Amino acid sequence: MESLKDKVAIVGMGCTPFGEFWDKDIVDLIVEAADEAFADANVTAKDIQAAWVGYTVSDTAMTGIILSSALQLQYIPVTRVENACGTGAETIRGAALGLASKTYDLVLALGVEKMKDAGFGGIGQAWPGKWHPVYGAAPEVGGAVGRYALAATKYFSTYGLSPDEGKKMLAKISVKAHYNGSRNPKAMLRNRITIEQVLNAPIIAWPLGLFDCCGICDGASAAIMCRTEDARRYRPNGDFITVKASAIACGPGWGKERTTYGYTVWEETEAAARQAYAMAGIKNPRKELSMAEVHDCFSVAEMIAVESMGICEKGHAREDIESGAWEQNGEIPVNISGGLKAFGHPAGASGGREVYEFYKQFQGKADEPSRQLKDVKMGLAHNQGGHPGNFVAGITIVGEPPSR
Amino acid sequence: MLGIVSYGAYIPIYRLNREAIAAMWSKAVAKGEKAVANADEDTVTMGVEAVLDCLRDMDRRTVDGLYFATDSPPYVEKQSASIIRAAADLRPDILTFDVAHSLRGAGSALKVALDSVKAGSARRVMVVASERRVPAPNSDFELQFGDGSAAFLIGEGDVAASLEGSHHVSSEFVDVWRKPHDTYMQTWEDRFIRDEGYMKIVPEAVKGLLSKLHLTPKDITKAAFYGPDARTHASIGAAMGLDPKTQIQASLLDSVGNTGTALAPMILVSALEEAKPGDRILFATYGDGADAFLFKVTDHIEKVRDRRGIKRHLASKMMLPNYGKYVEIRELMEWESARRGARRSSLPVIWRERQMIFGLYGQKCRSCGNIQYPRQRICIYCQAKDNFDPIRLSDKTGKVFTFSMDQRAQEIVLPKVFTVVNLDEGGRFYSVMTDRDTTKVAVGMSVEMTFRIQMGPSEALPLEGSGLYNYFWRVRPIRC
Numbered sequence: 001m002e003s004l005k006d007k008v009a010i011v012g013m014g015c016t017p018f019g020e021f022w023d024k025d026i027v028d029l030i031v032e033a034a035d036e037a038f039a040d041a042n043v044t045a046k047d048i049q050a051a052w053v054g055y056t057v058s059d060t061a062m063t064g065i066i067l068s069s070a071l072q073l074q075y076i077p078v079t080r081v082e083n084a085c086g087t088g089a090e091t092i093r094g095a096a097l098g099l100a101s102k103t104y105d106l107v108l109a110l111g112v113e114k115m116k117d118a119g120f121g122g123i124g125q126a127w128p129g130k131w132h133p134v135y136g137a138a139p140e141v142g143g144a145v146g147r148y149a150l151a152a153t154k155y156f157s158t159y160g161l162s163p164d165e166g167k168k169m170l171a172k173i174s175v176k177a178h179y180n181g182s183r184n185p186k187a188m189l190r191n192r193i194t195i196e197q198v199l200n201a202p203i204i205a206w207p208l209g210l211f212d213c214c215g216i217c218d219g220a221s222a223a224i225m226c227r228t229e230d231a232r233r234y235r236p237n238g239d240f241i242t243v244k245a246s247a248i249a250c251g252p253g254w255g256k257e258r259t260t261y262g263y264t265v266w267e268e269t270e271a272a273a274r275q276a277y278a279m280a281g282i283k284n285p286r287k288e289l290s291m292a293e294v295h296d297c298f299s300v301a302e303m304i305a306v307e308s309m310g311i312c313e314k315g316h317a318r319e320d321i322e323s324g325a326w327e328q329n330g331e332i333p334v335n336i337s338g339g340l341k342a343f344g345h346p347a348g349a350s351g352g353r354e355v356y357e358f359y360k361q362f363q364g365k366a367d368e369p370s371r372q373l374k375d376v377k378m379g380l381a382h383n384q385g386g387h388p389g390n391f392v393a394g395i396t397i398v399g400e401p402p403s404r
Numbered sequence: 405m406l407g408i409v410s411y412g413a414y415i416p417i418y419r420l421n422r423e424a425i426a427a428m429w430s431k432a433v434a435k436g437e438k439a440v441a442n443a444d445e446d447t448v449t450m451g452v453e454a455v456l457d458c459l460r461d462m463d464r465r466t467v468d469g470l471y472f473a474t475d476s477p478p479y480v481e482k483q484s485a486s487i488i489r490a491a492a493d494l495r496p497d498i499l500t501f502d503v504a505h506s507l508r509g510a511g512s513a514l515k516v517a518l519d520s521v522k523a524g525s526a527r528r529v530m531v532v533a534s535e536r537r538v539p540a541p542n543s544d545f546e547l548q549f550g551d552g553s554a555a556f557l558i559g560e561g562d563v564a565a566s567l568e569g570s571h572h573v574s575s576e577f578v579d580v581w582r583k584p585h586d587t588y589m590q591t592w593e594d595r596f597i598r599d600e601g602y603m604k605i606v607p608e609a610v611k612g613l614l615s616k617l618h619l620t621p622k623d624i625t626k627a628a629f630y631g632p633d634a635r636t637h638a639s640i641g642a643a644m645g646l647d648p649k650t651q652i653q654a655s656l657l658d659s660v661g662n663t664g665t666a667l668a669p670m671i672l673v674s675a676l677e678e679a680k681p682g683d684r685i686l687f688a689t690y691g692d693g694a695d696a697f698l699f700k701v702t703d704h705i706e707k708v709r710d711r712r713g714i715k716r717h718l719a720s721k722m723m724l725p726n727y728g729k730y731v732e733i734r735e736l737m738e739w740e741s742a743r744r745g746a747r748r749s750s751l752p753v754i755w756r757e758r759q760m761i762f763g764l765y766g767q768k769c770r771s772c773g774n775i776q777y778p779r780q781r782i783c784i785y786c787q788a789k790d791n792f793d794p795i796r797l798s799d800k801t802g803k804v805f806t807f808s809m810d811q812r813a814q815e816i817v818l819p820k821v822f823t824v825v826n827l828d829e830g831g832r833f834y835s836v837m838t839d840r841d842t843t844k845v846a847v848g849m850s851v852e853m854t855f856r857i858q859m860g861p862s863e864a865l866p867l868e869g870s871g872l873y874n875y876f877w878r879v880r881p882i883r884c
Contacts, residue, residue, distance in 0.1 A: 118743075119743040120743045122812065134749060134753075134754060134757075134761055134858050134859070134874050134875075134876045135757075135760070135761070135778055135876065143810055143812075143813055143820075143822075145808075145810065145812075146808045146810035146813060146820065146822045147808070147822070148808075149808030149809075149810070149822075150806045150807065150808045150822060150824060151806070152808070153806045153807055153808055153847065154805070154806035154847070157806070157847040202811070203809070203811055203819075204810070204811055204812060205808045205809060205810040205811065205812070205813075205819070205822075206808060206809035206810075206811075206819065206842075207808070208808070252784065254776070254780070254784040256824060256832075256834050257776060257777060257778070257784065257832050257833075257834055258776070258784050258785065258832060259774075259826050259830070259831065259832045260785070263805070263806050263824070
């Protein structure tokens with residue numbers, strides 16, 4: 001088994017602002033993200049030999065045709081991938097494998113979601129018929145928050161936190177996300193919030209309140225990728241990034257029904273991290289990673305993901321949160337972008353957007369100077385779909401190209 | 405000896421104080437309270453509760469028939485008894501039918517059950533009566549009507565109460581009626597109905613019964629009979645020549661309300677709970693005539709004491725805080741239309757998985773011994789393939805492993821309490837908690853299973869399930 005490490009490079013990226021775009025449809029979002037990426041890589045749609053497109057709930061779209069029709073790609077292979085909210089990581093992985101196999105030389109990976117035509121906040125009834133009609137209805141098909149909240153309750157009780165202590169701990173994650181998002185021009189939620197605001201907000205699914213939940217929105221992200229040896233053709237100055245690892249772990253799916261599942265760990269994330277660290281040769285992620293973009297659809301999701309990826313010891317997130325270890329000047333900045341929480345979460349677009357954050361940070365193009373990280377070498381993008389006990393997790397590790 | 409082998413009853417946990425109804429409509433203060441079925445309950449689910457109470461510690465496979473009486477079935481066309489049979493996990497090779505269209509349905513079903521056993525066509529028959537009638541807001545019925553159910557296992561041999569005799573009267577008298585498209589009951593002037601109906605018909609049937617048996621009213625220890633309200637109930641007793649202080653079993657009208665077809669059966673359960681061997685109990689149902697039965701309590705009554713019945717269910721309650729909450733769970737209003745898409749169910753799936761859905765069968769792996777739900781081909785613990793024994797989980801209890809309370813779920817009673825339960829005998833059940841006090845939901849609390857409507861057919865509320873009542877098991881804090 002060969003490692004994917006450094007075999008492929010990302011030479012251009014684009015990302016729309018994330019938000020509620022009443023005047024844009026899925027095609028507008030695709031075109032906007034792709035245009036930025038094409039311009040960034042100095043290529044055109046005609047140069048793309050194959051594409052991977054990911055979306056999950058956008059029912060105005062179907063197959064890869066949504067991408068080829070939006071961009072008028074002319075009869076090239078387009079693969080539609082879908083891993084629920086973890087779709088983005090899979091688009092990049094598909095593209096990377098297409099390049100590593102040398103089947104294609106220049107490809108596009110694009111994630112997109114148009115969620116705000118639904119008529120309500122949250123994810124809602126996205127997949128009627130995909131779940132058991134009666135048993136599946138019990139856990140409320142679209143009720144991601146109700147499912148993640150199960151983990152919050154269990155984490156509190158496992159580690160001896162009262163609901164008040166637990167909610168306060170999680171509140172700090174949301175405050176950090178909004179602070180980071182407030183300085184990110186493309187982020188959806190750019191208001192700063194206080195712990196008091198978080199604690200006093202309406203409950204969505206106890207123990208999680210409004211500010212524990214990310215913003216469901218519209219958006220798209222795109223990456224132009226080639227093999228590393230070709231990267232200088234597109235970026236002669238060498239400011240491209242290479243894929244150090246791209247891992248997916250699909251859980252056996254019945255975690256929530258298995259008495260051995262404890263609800264305080266994302267087992268799929270743990271497995272994907274194992275794969276990714278092995279591929280990238282990472283021994284100590286907390287020390288070796290310059291930053292981590294973590295799938296924080298809910299405050300508790302960030303906390304448990306960071307623990308599950310071994311960046312923090314299990315059960316010790318509270319110490320990190322209190323010491324500010326995950327803040328911009330902490331040991332490892334987590335979600336410097338604002339995360340799904342503040343940057344927004346158009347399901348299929350988030351995984352690519354996480355890589356985009358590293359790409360811009362690495363290039364020193366974080367837009368707002370106060371949020372520019374220094375000495376950015378390697379970053380992790382964590383993306384997952386499903387719900388506790390039933391996840392598919394994706395981890396993409398990207399970093400500076402190997403020295404020639 | 406032919407008679408009642410066992411009995412059971414069910415009263416929903418929610419009660420509405422009649423003062424709350426009176427206050428809503430600026431009426432004179434009304435006394436007592438009434439039982440109100442939760443939004444996920446109907447006559448089928450309450451029927452299942454009574455049947456399972458009746459069959460406590462008994463072999464379910466010995467039941468040869470299930471006759472279900474109600475005037476408020478979930479379906480106008482589609483049997484309810486068959487659903488109750490499936491949920492109670494009774495044998496499928498038995499006779500089931502519904503008796504509807506009359507308040508006396510329970511008495512009629514009981515007569516047929518006794519005759520079936522007597523004729524030898526069945527050894528044991530379950531008779532179930534359940535009612536959840538929706539009264540018109542601001543009507544007298546609204547103050548009176550309550551919800552509940554009762555069940556009796558009829559058989560021969562070791563009966564707890566043996567049949568002395570019965571007498572039946574048919575009458576074309578019209579008291580309350582409801583046509584297929586009527587939302588609410590209609591009736592006539594109460595004085596006419598009382599004087600010509602209740603006061604004459606029940607006493608006539610009882611008189612006929614006693615004269616057949618060469619007995620007098622004095623021979624009756626306790627009488628359990630229908631009455632629409634407490635005052636009329638007392639008057640009917642007096643008309644039968646019974647001593648109101650000693651011979652009349654308390655009517656439940658002030659504490660549960662008028663549960664229609666199920667009222668007299670519930671009063672009978674209450675009488676059996678207190679009965680001593682040798683007692684003679686009169687049971688009379690009313691409607692389009694009357695059915696009167698006399699039972700003599702035997703020593704075996706002591707073997708069927710451990711029932712939740714009326715007494716324990718009555719003591720276990722949660723008050724609805726106001727009339728608005730009652731309106732909500734009774735779906736008495738047209739609500740804002742749902743913006744989220746309707747949930748769909750699928751008949752082929754429900755049929756394919758009927759053992760899993762109605763009987764709540766999980767499976768136990770023969771290789772590793774782990775219990776799992778729902779059904780799998782490959783063990784989720786040891787990955788052994790197709791190597792399972794079915795195991796019924798509906799009678800298991802468990803402890804809450806974790807929970808969340810969703811305020812925005814598509815559910816009438818919010819928050820929807822998602823609950824992960826570790827079953828005491830192994831296995832985990834992922835479910836919704838009903839009949840709960842949200843301030844008391846906690847990790848580690850003990851829960852039991854209850855058969856409920858998972859998705860209703862209502863379009864006004866976001867519960868659409870392909871136009872069907874989608875029944876499934878939920879959990880609730882151990883009731884009583």
